[in-house]
Amino acid sequence: MPQRIVRCSKCNEMYCSTTCYQQAMNNYHFTLCQSNENQEKDQLIRHITDLWRSVHPPPETTSISLVLKIMAMLKQTDNRLALLQELQKFSQGVQSENQQFYHKLLRKEFETQVEQLRHALEQFNEQYMQLAEFKWFLTSNGFRQLLALLGRNQQGVGTSSLALWVKNCEALSEPQQATAAAAAPATSEVSQFIDAIYTKIDDVSGEFIDCEGSGLFKLQSCLNHSCDANAEIQYLHNNSTLSVVTTRLISNNEEITINYLSECDRNRSRHSRQKLLQENYLFLCQCNRCTSESAEPDETSEEESENDMEED
Structure with a gap:
């Protein structure tokens, strides 16, 4: 049975299930509930x-x-x-x-x-x-x-109800090899329908289509950063349960690392990456990638400079 969205009866705060609501109420929501009382x-x-x-x-x-x-x-x-x-x-x-x-x-x-x-x-x-x-x-x-x-x-914490629905739709519409030719038109229709939904949503909310949050995770916080990380954070269960997933084979005794930078910042220059890490995490990165790029000039490209100006 799919879990149903549950609302707090006093403030209408939404929760993904009755269990989630009860946990929130027991831990913090009883105190923070904005019930107008x-x-x-x-x-x-x-x-x-x-x-x-x-x-x-x-x-x-x-x-x-x-x-x-x-x-x-x-x-x-x-x-x-x-x-x-x-x-x-x-x-x-x-x-x-x-x-x-x-x-x-x-x-x-x-x-x-x-x-x-x-x-x-x-x-x-x-x-x-x-x-x-x-x-x-x-x-x-x-x-x-x-x-x-x-x-x-x-x-x-980033999950997407829409992405999960799309994934399930694609799984249902994936044809078996024996019936691939017959199922192709139906698969195409599903893809077109999904594309149309994304277009409509983009008109309303732009890029903000995920369910976003923030959390403190004891074990994850122990992982060090590398600009050439061998693992990444994923939310495989479409909730706040965090998973550390390897992105390549890891050798014996090799440290597991993740990239602290956002997806859009990971391909920036060494100088820009180190600037972001210094401002947010207070360290000068000396990972293998930064070391190999140490000959690069300590300057920001024109495109990145424009982004920095917008952030400032």
Whole structure:
């Protein structure tokens, strides 16, 4: 039986199944549910989300939602100390060990917005959470550590209900070899129908067709980066369950690595890749690919420079 979408009866937040809804309710949603029973609390949550959008380029809400969920989990758990200890295992330095690189969220141009965000979360804690154990993270230094923890460790969660449906359609329409000729017209019709759907969706939502989120994964966060990685992150079950999948044969005793950069940044020049890694993860990459490209000039191509200007 296919699982049905479930809505929270109070706030209409959607969940992929009854099990998912119950887990969310038990872990954090009971605290964060915007049911209009406390409009001041709901308004403060929306204010915090809006502040985060003003800090984070491009605007998104999954990261700040993660902070709110961590606070709510601390509120609802029976063992706050154990949860905090797990949280503190993630890398959270605001600058590299040699103090050369600072995380991009802590740049001078974001100081005012970051302080406003910290104050709003502090207010949220005092009025609705009362988490003495979380107060340090809401001090000026602690909040910088919290932002760095998110920036350096969180993994994007991307699934696509449409892509799963298309995959199932293609599986149903794949002809057996014996009937390939007879089934070809039907297969063509399915492909044309799918193409038409993608075109219509593109008119409405553009490239934003995935279900996107963000999470902290203990084991995945232990994987180091390489610009020539031998594994990648996939969501094979079309939910938040993360899988590390190899992309080539891995030798005995060879380290398993993933690429921290987004798909569109992986083919950029060595200089551009290292700049992104320094800003987001606070290290200078010395993987085999970067080493082999060390003779390249430390400059950005014209196309990449235009992208950097747009990001700034």
